Amino acid sequence: MSILKDALESGKFGITAEMAPPKGYDFTEQMEAAELLAGKVHAVNVTDMQSASLKASGIGLCIKLKQAGVEPILQITGRDRNRMAIMGDVLSAASFGIDTMLALTGDHPVVGDCKDSKPVYDLDSVGILKMLSKMEETNCDCGGNEIAGGAPKFYKGASVTPVYEPIFLQINKLRQKVEAGAMYVQTQGIFDLDTFKRFLEKVDAAGIKTHIMAGIIPLKAAGMAKYMNENVPGIDVPQHMIDRLAAAAAEGKEKGIKGLPMQLGMEMAAEMIAKIKDEHLCDGVHIMAIGAEKNVPTILDKAGLYI
Numbered sequence: 692m693s694i695l696k697d698a699l700e701s702g703k704f705g706i707t708a709e710m711a712p713p714k715g716y717d718f719t720e721q722m723e724a725a726e727l728l729a730g731k732v733h734a735v736n737v738t739d740m741q742s743a744s745l746k747a748s749g750i751g752l753c754i755k756l757k758q759a760g761v762e763p764i765l766q767i768t769g770r771d772r773n774r775m776a777i778m779g780d781v782l783s784a785a786s787f788g789i790d791t792m793l794a795l796t797g798d799h800p801v802v803g804d805c806k807d808s809k810p811v812y813d814l815d816s817v818g819i820l821k822m823l824s825k826m827e828e829t830n831c832d833c834g835g836n837e838i839a840g841g842a843p844k845f846y847k848g849a850s851v852t853p854v855y856e857p858i859f860l861q862i863n864k865l866r867q868k869v870e871a872g873a874m875y876v877q878t879q880g881i882f883d884l885d886t887f888k889r890f891l892e893k894v895d896a897a898g899i900k901t902h903i904m905a906g907i908i909p910l911k912a913a914g915m916a917k918y919m920n921e922n923v924p925g926i927d928v929p930q931h932m933i934d935r936l937a938a939a940a941a942e943g944k945e946k947g948i949k950g951l952p953m954q955l956g957m958e959m960a961a962e963m964i965a966k967i968k969d970e971h972l973c974d975g976v977h978i979m980a981i982g983a984e985k986n987v988p989t990i991l992d993k994a995g996l997y998i
Contacts, residue, residue, distance in 0.1 A: 693791040693846035694762040695734040699902040704968050705975025708987045709736040712747035718755050724984035725761045731988045734762040743803025750780055754787050765789055768797025773813035774833045785843030793848040794819040817867045824872035849873035852925035853890035862897050869901045876901055877977040879925040880908035904975040905967050910956035913937040961993035
């Protein structure tokens with residue numbers, strides 16, 4: 692059984708992290724981070740060419756993590772594969788004991804670093820979930836052909852963006868994902884708990900029942916926060932956080948101390964995680980450290996969070 696499924700469905704506070712495969716074929720850095728994350732999180736998302744940036748295949752890193760004793764979550768986008776290729780990857784993943792996945796539509800190649808690549812989008816995130824749910828129900832592939840040995844079962848997930856206008860569109864899309872088979876959802880990074888609470892109230896009012904994990908992005912600098920506000924849909928870092936990061940940078944420069952903004956960002960992330968858990972706002976957190984996965988155990992320690 693999926694370790695994340697066991698945690699969430701038994702009422703435990705779920706903890707997941709995230710990492711990207713390398714832009715190459717050397718997985719050393721990722722496996723060093725995985726060693727630190729082992730026993731600290733229930734699972735680790737492996738991104739699928741996030742932001743349409745060419746990387747090694749996600750299934751490769753998922754296999755590496757599984758072999759190292761770290762539970763992987765296979766992210767699958769509809770951008771680069773048709774339904775046959777998606778199902779083929781899912782069946783291969785199952786053969787390695789990978790049983791947790793997350794469906795995404797995927798950013799268009801024009802925003803990435805291989806702009807001549809042609810998008811596929813045979814299926815969007817809802818379509819991927821529907822296809823896998825039907826596979827599980829019928830023991831047949833996307834062509835209606837029986838799967839030898841029976842269809843594998845996956846703990847299926849999706850994403851949602853709490854900061855979105857008009858918000859009813861996200862609520863409606865979330866409903867579609869849950870009806871298509873999403874049993875848990877991970878949110879885009881949140882930085883304001885009042886806004887997050889209003890989103891959760893709307894989900895509850897809509898009668899949508901699923902496990903929600905709050906996305907947490909530890910900020911590294913004021914510049915990073917400003918960039919995300921300007922360029923990443925669904926991100927809204929409050930000005931008071933940006934001001935604190937800028938002040939930490941100024942203090943570090945004055946005192947000749949490096950890394951103060953990153954330390955502050957980790958502390959702010961830990962504070963938010965602790966509040967989410969203490970106030971029982973949702974079912975868990977998903978920490979997106981964006982290349983600083985080795986900091987995740989420290990953040991969890993600061994938050995007093997253990998699996």
